[in-house]
Amino acid sequence: MSTDADNRGRTMPGTHHSAGAGAAAADQALLPAVAAAVQAAGARMLQDFSYDARPQDRTAVAQAIQAGDAVSLQVLRDALLAARPGAGWVEDELESGDLPEGEWWICDPVEGAINHVHGMTNWCVTATLVRDNVPVVTAVSQPTTGNLYTAVRGGGAHLDGVRLRPSAKTALDAAYVSTGQAAPGEGSETHRRIGQSVTAMLADALLVCVAVPATSQLVHVAAGRMDAFWQHSQVRSGLVPGALLVSEAGGTVTDTHGRPWTLASPDFLAAAPGIHQAAVDILSTIA
CATH class of the missing domain: 3.40.190.80 (D-Maltodextrin-Binding Protein; domain 2)
Incomplete structure (x- = not known):
């Protein structure tokens, strides 16, 4: 990824080198499909969102989360695998550790599902393409605010198309x-x-x-x-x-x-x- 020289620190592997021109262009071209997928899944989950949701016990919480995940995943999987047919799919959203080499979709169909099922607005839908264990394209939809965060390796990070910058604080x-x-x-x-x-x-x-x-x-x-x-x-x-x-x-x-x-x-x-x-x-x- 490329960042301004005066902002660049020690970052995750690959972030201090720009992506190859061909890969960067292909990743940028993929971004609209990824953004559309998370927004579609988010819109579907917003239909099931209620400020009045009050699950009564742990079983009810788990059932509500599983049901929401299944609905959102169907939207995400179909769209993302169509956009990148050769990429693998990580089935378990709670996994950790390295993946085999190649491209993989890592998604969270309702990140913050615990908030979603309790009637709180702090949840999102995410999809990230990881290549050889380095994230290269991501989109995050926040359905309750309508915001879309996107980033492409070497192409910057954006909120609804506006470039993002980190805090300038030094203390x-x-x-x-x-x-x-x-x-x-x-x-x-x-x-x-x-x-x-x-x-x-x-x-x-x-x-x-x-x-x-x-x-x-x-x-x-x-x-x-x-x-x-x-x-x-x-x-x-x-x-x-x-x-x-x-x-x-x-x-x-x-x-x-x-x-x-x-x-x-x-x-x-x-x-x-x-x-x-x-x-x-x-x-x-x-x-």
Whole structure:
């Protein structure tokens, strides 16, 4: 991906080199189909959204999420596989780790489905094409606001066609930062790291938010509204859209120790370039 030289930091693999001209042009040409797919799936899920939704127990929550995912996935799968017939499809949205070489679609049919089924507006539909474990095209639809976030490797990140830039802040004591769970039931060690990282950040950052889903936080980092997002553990579908958006906007994407982030990394950090190192200095102390 290409970013302005004065904004470029240590980013995920491949982000410091422009994509080949042929691949970049093909990826750019693919973007309208990806955008149309997430918008169509989002519009369908908006039909089923209700501010009055109040599931009564865990079983009802799970059933509502599964039903919504199935509806949205049908729209996404048909459209995306038609747009890129040779690409693989990742079946499990909660998977993590590297993929086999080649092209793969990583989608979240309703990211933030827990919000969707509880009548809250903070949810989205995402689709990302990953090539040799590097995200190259992404689109994120936020149906309740009508916003569309897009990014192409080497082509920048945009909100409804307007170029995104990260925050220009350089001091953590002015920073609005965020974290959250990758998935329910991650285990006591991950929960401990989340808690310790929040406590550590509370001492230095201006404001610390804990929320889901990850993409809804990461689009704010890409747009400069929020200054950093980190996550202990990872789910691919929750991070690849935002990783590409933040990097292409000019932000810095690494793990919490400042090393280049990959799909196999155990944790994740995306930040405005001016506060990235300060965030690493804090988060790298969490064992």
